Amino acid sequence: MSNETLLDRLRSELGADAVVTDVDVMATYSRDQMPLAPAGTPLAVVLPEDVDGVRATVRACAAARVPVVPRGAGSGLSGGANAVDGCVVLVTTKLDEIVEIDPDNRLAVVQPGVVNQDLRDAVAKHGLFYPPDPSSYDWCTIGGNLATNAGGLCCVKYGVTSDFVLGLEVVLADGSLLRTGRRTVKGVAGYDLTKLFVGSEGTLGVITEATLALRPLPQAPATLVAAFPSAPAAGVAVSRIVREGLVPSLMEIMDTATVDAVSNYLRTDLGTERGTLLLCQSDTGGERASAELSAVERICSEAGAEMTYHTDDLAEGDLLMRARRVTLLALESMGSCMTDDVCVPRTRIADLITGCERIAEEVGLTVAVVGHAGDGNMHPTVVYDASSEGEFERAKRAFDAILELGLSLGGTVTGEHGVGKFKQEWLAREIGPVGLDVHRRIKRALDPQNLFNPGSMFSL
Amino acid sequence: MSNETLLDRLRSELGADAVVTDVDVMATYSRDQMPLAPAGTPLAVVLPEDVDGVRATVRACAAARVPVVPRGAGSGLSGGANAVDGCVVLVTTKLDEIVEIDPDNRLAVVQPGVVNQDLRDAVAKHGLFYPPDPSSYDWCTIGGNLATNAGGLCCVKYGVTSDFVLGLEVVLADGSLLRTGRRTVKGVAGYDLTKLFVGSEGTLGVITEATLALRPLPQAPATLVAAFPSAPAAGVAVSRIVREGLVPSLMEIMDTATVDAVSNYLRTDLGTERGTLLLCQSDTGGERASAELSAVERICSEAGAEMTYHTDDLAEGDLLMRARRVTLLALESMGSCMTDDVCVPRTRIADLITGCERIAEEVGLTVAVVGHAGDGNMHPTVVYDASSEGEFERAKRAFDAILELGLSLGGTVTGEHGVGKFKQEWLAREIGPVGLDVHRRIKRALDPQNLFNPGSMFSL
Numbered sequence: 055m056s057n058e059t060l061l062d063r064l065r066s067e068l069g070a071d072a073v074v075t076d077v078d079v080m081a082t083y084s085r086d087q088m089p090l091a092p093a094g095t096p097l098a099v100v101l102p103e104d105v106d107g108v109r110a111t112v113r114a115c116a117a118a119r120v121p122v123v124p125r126g127a128g129s130g131l132s133g134g135a136n137a138v139d140g141c142v143v144l145v146t147t148k149l150d151e152i153v154e155i156d157p158d159n160r161l162a163v164v165q166p167g168v169v170n171q172d173l174r175d176a177v178a179k180h181g182l183f184y185p186p187d188p189s190s191y192d193w194c195t196i197g198g199n200l201a202t203n204a205g206g207l208c209c210v211k212y213g214v215t216s217d218f219v220l221g222l223e224v225v226l227a228d229g230s231l232l233r234t235g236r237r238t239v240k241g242v243a244g245y246d247l248t249k250l251f252v253g254s255e256g257t258l259g260v261i262t263e264a265t266l267a268l269r270p271l272p273q274a275p276a277t278l279v280a281a282f283p284s285a286p287a288a289g290v291a292v293s294r295i296v297r298e299g300l301v302p303s304l305m306e307i308m309d310t311a312t313v314d315a316v317s318n319y320l321r322t323d324l325g326t327e328r329g330t331l332l333l334c335q336s337d338t339g340g341e342r343a344s345a346e347l348s349a350v351e352r353i354c355s356e357a358g359a360e361m362t363y364h365t366d367d368l369a370e371g372d373l374l375m376r377a378r379r380v381t382l383l384a385l386e387s388m389g390s391c392m393t394d395d396v397c398v399p400r401t402r403i404a405d406l407i408t409g410c411e412r413i414a415e416e417v418g419l420t421v422a423v424v425g426h427a428g429d430g431n432m433h434p435t436v437v438y439d440a441s442s443e444g445e446f447e448r449a450k451r452a453f454d455a456i457l458e459l460g461l462s463l464g465g466t467v468t469g470e471h472g473v474g475k476f477k478q479e480w481l482a483r484e485i486g487p488v489g490l491d492v493h494r495r496i497k498r499a500l501d502p503q504n505l506f507n508p509g510s511m512f513s514l
Numbered sequence: 515m516s517n518e519t520l521l522d523r524l525r526s527e528l529g530a531d532a533v534v535t536d537v538d539v540m541a542t543y544s545r546d547q548m549p550l551a552p553a554g555t556p557l558a559v560v561l562p563e564d565v566d567g568v569r570a571t572v573r574a575c576a577a578a579r580v581p582v583v584p585r586g587a588g589s590g591l592s593g594g595a596n597a598v599d600g601c602v603v604l605v606t607t608k609l610d611e612i613v614e615i616d617p618d619n620r621l622a623v624v625q626p627g628v629v630n631q632d633l634r635d636a637v638a639k640h641g642l643f644y645p646p647d648p649s650s651y652d653w654c655t656i657g658g659n660l661a662t663n664a665g666g667l668c669c670v671k672y673g674v675t676s677d678f679v680l681g682l683e684v685v686l687a688d689g690s691l692l693r694t695g696r697r698t699v700k701g702v703a704g705y706d707l708t709k710l711f712v713g714s715e716g717t718l719g720v721i722t723e724a725t726l727a728l729r730p731l732p733q734a735p736a737t738l739v740a741a742f743p744s745a746p747a748a749g750v751a752v753s754r755i756v757r758e759g760l761v762p763s764l765m766e767i768m769d770t771a772t773v774d775a776v777s778n779y780l781r782t783d784l785g786t787e788r789g790t791l792l793l794c795q796s797d798t799g800g801e802r803a804s805a806e807l808s809a810v811e812r813i814c815s816e817a818g819a820e821m822t823y824h825t826d827d828l829a830e831g832d833l834l835m836r837a838r839r840v841t842l843l844a845l846e847s848m849g850s851c852m853t854d855d856v857c858v859p860r861t862r863i864a865d866l867i868t869g870c871e872r873i874a875e876e877v878g879l880t881v882a883v884v885g886h887a888g889d890g891n892m893h894p895t896v897v898y899d900a901s902s903e904g905e906f907e908r909a910k911r912a913f914d915a916i917l918e919l920g921l922s923l924g925g926t927v928t929g930e931h932g933v934g935k936f937k938q939e940w941l942a943r944e945i946g947p948v949g950l951d952v953h954r955r956i957k958r959a960l961d962p963q964n965l966f967n968p969g970s971m972f973s974l
Contacts, residue, residue, distance in 0.1 A: 158753045159859045203702045214700060216709075217677075232948045238857040239889045240674060241926035242663045242713050243933060243944050244971065245953055249676075249709035253702050270759025293618045299730025342802070397698040399619045429699045466701035473703060484703050488692045492960065493705055499959035500952065511704065 055118035057097055057140075063118075064100055064142075067110040072148075074099040083125065083145060084137040087190075090392065090450075091133020091476040096123070099143045105225065105262040108144065112260065112505070113229035115142050121508050124256035126166065126198030129190035131395070132474025134202060134255045134510055144260060146197045152176050153263065160268045161220060161237060166197025166261050173266075182268040185212035188470070200261050203253030205470035210428025211303045211337075212269070214470070216252040223263035224251055227501040237265055250496075255472055256507040258500050273339025275303060277371030278347045278364035280334075280354035281326035285309055285411075288330040289404025291357035292427045295334075296400050300349055303337035305428035306378050309407045311414070312385075312422040315437075316377050319384030324377055325361045330407070332359075332427065333378055335371070381424045382435070388420065390440035392453045396460030397431040397469030409459045410434045417448040421456070431469035432460075473511045481512060515578035517557055517600075523578075524560055524602075527570040532608075534559040543585065543605060544597040547650075550852065550910075551593020551936040556583070559603045565685065565722040568604065572720065572965070573689035575602050581968050584716035586626065586658030589650035591855070592934025594662060594715045594970055604720060606657045612636050613723065620728045621680060621697060626657025626721050633726075642728040645672035648930070660721050663713030665930035670888025671763045671797075672729070674930070676712040683723035684711055687961040697725055710956075715932055716967040718960050733799025735763060737831030738807045738824035740794075740814035741786035745769055745871075748790040749864025751817035752887045755794075756860050760809055763797035765888035766838050769867045771874070772845075772882040775897075776837045779844030784837055785821045790867070792819075792887065793838055795831070841884045842895070848880065850900035852913045856920030857891040857929030869919045870894045877908040881916070891929035892920075933971045941972060 055063075064073045074080060075098050083099040085091075097120060102108045115122045125135040125145050137143050150167035157180040164173060170191040173184050187206035188194055198204070200222070205214045221235025235241070235248040251258055282288040288307060295305070308316070308331040317324050324331060334350050336343035347364045354362050365371055385391050398406050407423045414421035417436075425432030434456045438449035457467050457480055467473075467480040482490050493512055497504070504514050515523075524533045534540060535558050543559040545551075557580060562568045575582045581601040588595055597603050610627035617640040624633060630651040633644050647666035648654055658664070660682070665674045681695025694707040711718055742748040748767055755765070768776070768791040777784050784791060794810050796803035807824045814822050825831055845851050858866050867883050874881035877896075885892030894916045898909035917927050917940055927933075927940040942950050953972055957964070964974050 156859075156861075158757055158861045160756060203706075205700055205702075209700060214702075216706065226948070226952070230948050230951075232952055233946065234949070236857075236926050237859050237924050238891075238926055238929070239860070240665060240669060240857045240886075240891045240929045242665075242674075242930055243926050243928050243937075243941050244949065245718075245956060246663075246676065246709045246713055247949070247952060249706045252706065254705055270757075296620060297618055397696075397700045399616075399697050400699070401616075401618045426700075431698075431700045464697050466696050466698055466703045468703050469698070469700045470702055477703075481703050486693065488686070488690050489694070489704065489707070491690075492686070492692055492707060495959040496705060496956060499955040 060114055060118040060120055061098055063114045064098065064111060067114065068100065068102055068107045072101050072103065072107065083128065083143050086128045086130035086133060086135045088131045088133045088474065088476055091136055091474060093133065093136035094139035094141065096137040096141050096143045099145060101145045101148050103148045108225045108260050108262050109229045109231065111142065111144055112225050112227065116227060116229065116503060116505055119503065122505055123507050124201065124260045126195035127193050129194040130198060130202060130472065130474065132472040133476045134472050134474030136475050138509060146260065147195060149262060155180055157182060159237065162266050162268055164196050164264055164266060166195060166200065168196045170194050170196060170199060177268055178271055181271050183271045184218065184266060184268055186215045186218060196264060197261055200252050200264055201254065201256050202472045205431065207304050207306065207426065209426060210305050211301050216249055218267045219248055219252050219264055220267055221265040222248050222251055222261055224259040224261050226259050227503060227505045232259065235265065239267065255474060255511050257497060257511055258506060272303065272337035273343065274368055275335040275337045275371060276343040276347055276364060276366040277374050278334045278350055278362065279325065279374045280332045280359040281361040282330045282332065282359050285330045285407035286404040287358040288332050291332060291354045291359065292403055293401050294353045294357060295350055298353065300346060302334040302346065302350060302428060304335040306333045307403065307425055307427035308378065308381065309423040311420055312381055312424045315384040315388060315422055316381055319380060319387055329360065331377065333375065385422055385435050385437055389437045392436040392449050394434045394453055394456045395468050395471040396457060396465050397429065398460055398463045398465035400430045402463040402465070403427055403430055403432065405463055406432055406459060410456060413452050413455045417452045419445065419448055419452060421452055475510050478512055520574055520578040520580055521558055523574045524558065524571060527574065528560065528562055528567045532561050532563065532567065543588065543603050546588045546590035546593060546595045548591045548593045548934065548936055551596055551934055553593065553596035554599035554601065556597040556601050556603045559605060561605045561608050563608045568685045568720050568722050569689045569691065571602065571604055572685050572687065576687060576689065576963060576965055579963065582965055583967050584661065584720045586655035587653055589654040590658060590662060590932065590934065592932040593936045594932050594934030596935050598969060606720065607655060609722060615640055617642060619697065622726050622728055624656055624724055624726060626655060626660065628656045630654050630656060630659060637728050638731060641731050643731045644678065644726060644728055646675045646678060656724060657721055660712050660724055661714065661716050662932045665891065667764050667766065667886065669886060670765050671761050676709055678727045679708055679712050679724055680727055681725040682708050682711055682721055684719040684721050686719050687963060687965045692719065695725065699727065715934060715971050717957060717971055718966060732763065732797035733803065734828055735795040735797045735831060736803040736807055736824060736826040737834050738794045738810055738822065739785065739834045740792045740819040741821040742790045742792065742819050745790045745867035746864040747818040748792050751792060751814045751819065752863055753861050754813045754817065755810055758813065760806060762794040762806065762810060762888060764795040766793045767863065767885055767887035768838065768841065769883040771880055772841055772884045775844040775848060775882055776841055779840060779847055789820065791837065793835065845882055845895050845897050849897045852896040852909050854894045854913055854916045855928050855931040856917060856925050857889065858920055858923045858925035860890045862923040863887055863890055863892065865923055866892050866919060870916060873912050873915045877912045879905065879908055879912060881912055935970050938972055
C-alpha cells in the first residue's frame with residue numbers, strides 16, 4: 055500500500071479531520087518533553103475518536119507496514135512518544151470519556167485521553183482519590199500514565215500507576231481487541247497481562263480503556279520541613295523513618311545545590327545555608343497526622359537536623375512546599391537542564407547525593423539533586439549553558455555518570471520516566487542479554503511486524 | 515535421548531540421591547491438594563540443591579524433550595503442580611535458604627524452597643512482616659506462593675504475593691538465567707517481567723530466587739464479630755466499610771450454612787441461629803484499632819446486625835476467630851468437600867451467597883460459603899457423599915454453577931487458587947479467544963518446546 059493509499063483509507067475510515075498531515079501541526083505532535091531524545095517526521099498524525107477508530111488506524115497501518123507511535127498528551131520525559139520517520143502518530147486524547155465511576159467498588163473505568171487531574175476531580179466528588187500524581191498531572195493523560203507506569207510524589211505511600219490498574223482494553227497489532235484483568239480486587243486467572251502492558255511504553259499495543267482502583271479521599275495534609283547539615287545526616291533520617299514503618303504521604307529531599315538555587319530564586323532563607331532539606335507530609339488528618347509528623351520530627355532531630363518545623367495549617371504547608379515546587383524553575387533560571395531519573399535503595403540516597411557532588415566537581419557544572427526520598431527515586435539535574443558545545447558535552451558526561459552511579463548503588467536507570475528513545479542502551483546494560491532477549495521474544499510474539507513504536511525501549 | 519540416558523545424565527549431574535524413581539516415593543510428589551485435578555505418572559522426581567542443579571535439570575529435560583513440572587511443597591489447590599505422564603517433577607524444596615534480610619531497605623532475598631512461615635519468623639526477629647498468608651502458610655513454600663500468586667486473609671489490607679515481589683531469578687526453558695526487577699521500590703526499566711512470572715503457575719520458567727518487600731510488624735490484632743439476620747444485610751455492611759475507607763487487616767464472612775456447620779462441630783452458639791457472621795480484625799494497635807473497630811461496629815449495627823462484639827484481648831480474639839479456622843474441618847466432618855474459589859466485586863458478595871443458596875437447593879446438597887469479604891474472594895464449599903456417584907455428579911454440577919454465577923456477577927473463576935490442571939476451560943471462558951491467543955503467544959515465545967508444565971492453565 056502506498057502512503058497516499060494509506061492516508062486515503064485513514065481519511066475514509068476516520069473522517070478527514072482526524073488525519074493531520076500539515077507539517078507545522080504535525081511538528082507539535084512529534085516530540086515529548088525530553089529534548090535530548092531523537093524525533094522523526096511522521097507521515098501523518100491521527101486522532102481517532104473511539105476504539106473503532108483506533109482499530110481502523112492500527113489495521114490500516116499494519117496493512118501498509120507503516121509504524122504506529124501511540125501518544126497521549128506528550129508530557130513524557132523519555133522521547134517514548136516521539137515520532138519516527140514515516141510513522142503514523144496515533145493520538146488518544148480524543149478518547150477522553152470517564153466511562154464509569156463505581157463508588158461502592160471503589161473503581162473507575164476511563165478512556166486513555168482523560169487528563170489525570172480531570173479524573174482526580176471527578177472521583178473527588180464521590181469522596182474518592184486516584185493517587186498517581188506525575189508532576190504533569192494537570193495536563194498528562196491516563197493513557198500516557200499507563201504506558202509509562204507513571205509515578206509522582208504519592209508513590210511513597212500509595213505506589214505507582216500499575217498499583218491502581220485492575221484491567222485494560224488494548225488494541226493489538228492485528229487490530230484485535232484484548233481485555234485484560236477484571237473488576238475485582240483479586241484474581242489469578244491466567245498471566246498478569248495487565249501489568250505487562252502497563253509500562254510497555256506503547257510497544258505492545260494501544261490502550262483504549264482502563265479499569266482503575268480508587269481510594270478514599272485522604273485528609274488535608276500536614277507538612278514538616280527539616281534541615282540537615284549534610285546529605286548523610288538526612289539519609290540516616292530517611293532510613294530510620296522507613297525502618298520504623300512511618301509512611302508519610304510525601305517525603306522529598308533537596309540537596310545543597312538545590313537549596314542554594316531555590317533560595318536565590320525565591321530570595322528567601324530556607325532554614326539552612328549549606329544543608330539538605332527534607333519535606334514530609336501526612337494525609338491521615340488531625341491527631342494522627344500530628345503524631346506521625348512528631349515521630350518523623352523526633353527521628354530527624356536524632357539524626358542531626360539543625361531545624362525542624364511542622365504545621366497543620368494548609369496555607370503555611372503550601373508555602374513550605376513551594377521550595378520543592380519551584381525547583382525546576384529555579385534551576386532553569388540558571389541555564390539549560392538535563393534531568394536524570396535514577397532510583398536507588400533508600401539506604402543509598404546519601405551516597406547518590408555525595409556521588410553527584412563529586413560528579414559536579416569533575417565536570418565543573420551544577421548538579422542539583424531533588425527527589426522522592428521515600429522511595430529512593432532521585433532526579434539529579436545537570437545545569438549547563440546550551441550555547442556552549444563544550445558544556446553540553448560535559449553535561450551529557452555528568453548525566454551518564456549519574457546513571458552509572460545509580461546502577462553501581464544497586465539502583466535502576468529509570469525510576470519513573472521510562473526508557474523511550476533515549477535510554478535504550480542503559481536498559482540493555484541494566485537488564486543484561488538474557489533480559490533483553492526475553493523482551494525481544496515478547497515483543498515479537500505480540501507485535502511480529504514491529505508495528506508499535508519501533509526502536510523505542512529496545513531494538514529488535 | 516532415551517529416558518534411561520536422561521536419568522543417567524541427571525544422576526551424574528545432580529547426584530544419584532537427587533533423582534527419585536521409586537514409584538511409591540514418586541507418588542507423594544505427583545499430586546497437590548486438589549483431588550479433582552488429573553495427575554499423571556512421572557518419569558522421575560528431581561530435587562536439585564541449587565540453581566545450577568535446576569539449570570542442569572532443565573537443560574537435560576529440554577535435550578530429551580521430557581516435560582518439566584515445577585513443584586514446591588504441593589499445597590496447591592488447582593493441580594498446577596500435578597505430574598503429567600512421563601515428566602520430570604522438579605521439586606524446589608531443597609533450595610531453602612533465606613539469602614539475605616535487609617531491614618533498612620525492608621527487603622529479603624530468598625530461595626523458592628523457604629517455607630512461608632519460616633520467612634515470617636525470620637523477618638519478625640527484625641521487627642518486619644511478610645504479609646502473604648495462604649492458609650497453608652505453615653508448610654507451603656515461597657516458590658509455590660510466587661507461582662500461584664498466593665493470597666490469604668491478609669489481602670484485604672496488604673494485597674497478594676505479587677504486591678511484595680521486587681525481583682526474581684528464573685531458569686528459562688533453554689537453561690539460561692533471567693533476572694527480573696530490582697532491589698528498589700520503584701523502577702520502570704523495561705517490561706514488568708517480574709509480574710509476568712508471578713502467577714504463571716510454572717508454565718514459563720522455574721523461579722530460583724526472589725527479592726521480597728517487607729513491612730513493619732503490625733500490632734497484635736483486635737477482633738470484632740457481628741451477626742446479621744441475612745447475607746444481604748452483611749453485604750451492605752461490607753460495602754459501607756469499604757466505601758468509608760476502613761481497612762481492617764482481616765474481614766471474613768461466613769454464611770448460614772457455614773455457621774450451622776461450625777456451631778454443630780464446636781457444639782456452641784455462635785451468636786446467631788440462621789444468620790451470617792462477619793469477622794474483622796484491626797492490627798493498628800491500641801486506640802487506633804479500637805477506633806477502627808468501633809467504626810466497623812457502628813456500620814454493622816446500622817446495616818442491621820443483631821449482635822456485635824469486639825475485644826482487644828488476644829485470647830478472646832483467638833476464640834472468636836476459631837469459628838473461621840475450623841470451617842473446613844467442620845464441613846469435612848459432614849462429608850467430602852469441593853471448595854470453589856471465585857472472586858466477585860465486593861458489592862456482589864450477598865448476591866453470590868444467595869445464589870449459592872439457590873444452587874444448594876437445586877442440587878440438594880449443602881453449599882457453605884466462607885470467604886474474604888474484604889476483597890470479594892469467596893470459597894463456596896459443596897459438601898457431598900464421595901461414595902455416591904450421583905452425589906459427586908451433583909456436587910460437580912453445583913461447583914460449576916458457582917463458577918458460572920461468579921462470572922455472571924462480574925467476577926473471576928479464580929481469586930487465589932489458580933487455574934492449574936483443573937480450570938483450563940473456565941480460564942478460556944473468562945479471558946476469551948483473544949486473551950487465550952495472547953497467552954499462547956507468550957508461552958510459545960518463552961517456552962517454544964512447551965517444556966514447562968504442559969497443558970496446565972491452557973493448552974498450546
